[in-house]
Amino acid sequence: MIMIPVLLSTAYFAPVHFYARYLHHSVVYIEQYEHFIKQTYRNRCVIAAGNGAIPLIVPVVKGRGPKICLKDLEISYDTAWQHNHWQSIVSAYNSSPYFEYYQDELLPFFQNKTKFLLDYNLQIHETICRFLEIENKVELTVDFEEVPDETFNLREAISPKNTKITDGAFQPQPYIQVFCEKFGFIPNLSILDLIFNEGPNSHTVLMHSIKADESVL
Numbered sequence: 001m002i003m004i005p006v007l008l009s010t011a012y013f014a015p016v017h018f019y020a021r022y023l024h025h026s027v028v029y030i031e032q033y034e035h036f037i038k039q040t041y042r043n044r045c046v047i048a049a050g051n052g053a054i055p056l057i058v059p060v061v062k063g064r065g066p067k068i069c070l071k072d073l074e075i076s077y078d079t080a081w082q083h084n085h086w087q088s089i090v091s092a093y094n095s096s097p098y099f100e101y102y103q104d105e106l107l108p109f110f111q112n113k114t115k116f117l118l119d120y121n122l123q124i125h126e127t128i129c130r131f132l133e134i135e136n137k138v139e140l141t142v143d144f145e146e147v148p149d150e151t152f153n154l155r156e157a158i159s160p161k162n163t164k165i166t167d168g169a170f171q172p173q174p175y176i177q178v179f180c181e182k183f184g185f186i187p188n189l190s191i192l193d194l195i196f197n198e199g200p201n202s203h204t205v206l207m208h209s210i211k212a213d214e215s216v217l
Contacts, residue, residue: 001026005151007141008158009034010070010121012058013045013190017158017170019132020209028137031155032118033144035067036060040159042070043117045190048179049092053186055160056085060117073117086110089192096178098199102131106192131195132203173208175201 005027011018018041022028036042043058059081061074086107093099105127114120122138129136147153157166172187175198186193194202 002152005029007031007147007151007153007155009040009042009155010118011041011045011158012043012056012117012121013124013128013192014121015041015046015158015188015190016172016194016206016209017167017188019128019191019194020170020206021154021158021167023134023203023206024210025152026137027139029141029147029151030122030138031144032069032071032140033142034070034155036070036073039161042121044160045192046160047089047092047190048177048183048186048193049088050179050182052179052183053189054088056088056190057081058117058120071116071118074115075113075117075120077113082110082113093178093192093196096196099196101199102195105131128191128195132206134203169211171209171211173205175205 002025004025006021006025007029008018008021009031043060044055046053046055048054059076059079061076089106090099090103109120109124109127114123125138126136141147154167174185174187175194177183177185177189177193177197191202194205198205
């Protein structure tokens with residue numbers, strides 16, 4: 001366990017990198033006061049489908065004024081995105097070893113409407129922690145400028161925009177994926193990909209995905 005706290009952005013069914021770091025730090029802060037940034041994991045996840053990796057994007061309400069604080073960002077329900085996301089997930093993972101085991105607890109996230117994106121992501125995170133049998137140790141930041149002292153800041157490092165992983169300690173551990181014979185192993189997909197394919201073994205995969213001494217010690 002790394003005693004140095006880590007600062008992460010909120011994420012929609014966060015990627016494997018997020019949970020690998022989460023497991024290795026004694027304290028985890030989630031940023032709630034930053035301005036919303038487009039094209040990040042804050043409102044999207046990436047899954048492996050029959051045509052390769054695809055993003056699932058949660059639409060948000062767009063304001064006309066100054067940039068909105070993340071904790072105040074509302075989800076838009078003008079389109080049937082929940083239905084579409086769930087259909088994409090079912091299509092991609094229905095044949096995976098553990099999909100049936102987890103599907104009933106996940107389905108309400110694609111039926112019930114939550115007003116704020118941060119609340120939605122935190123509810124999802126709580127469920128993922130239960131699946132992984134890990135402590136939900138998240139602490140929300142109290143101010144954007146007040147990053148806790150001696151905190152490892154990964155707010156921007158865990159991002160779909162990064163073509164290269166900038167966190168040198170993260171070394172994705174391969175596991176068998178539904179379409180691996182077609183595409184090979186695709187690293188750092190949504191945590192959904194890992195739990196549907198590995199189930200109870202997901203915790204072990206995450207633990208072996210961080211070499212802590214390479215970046216924070």
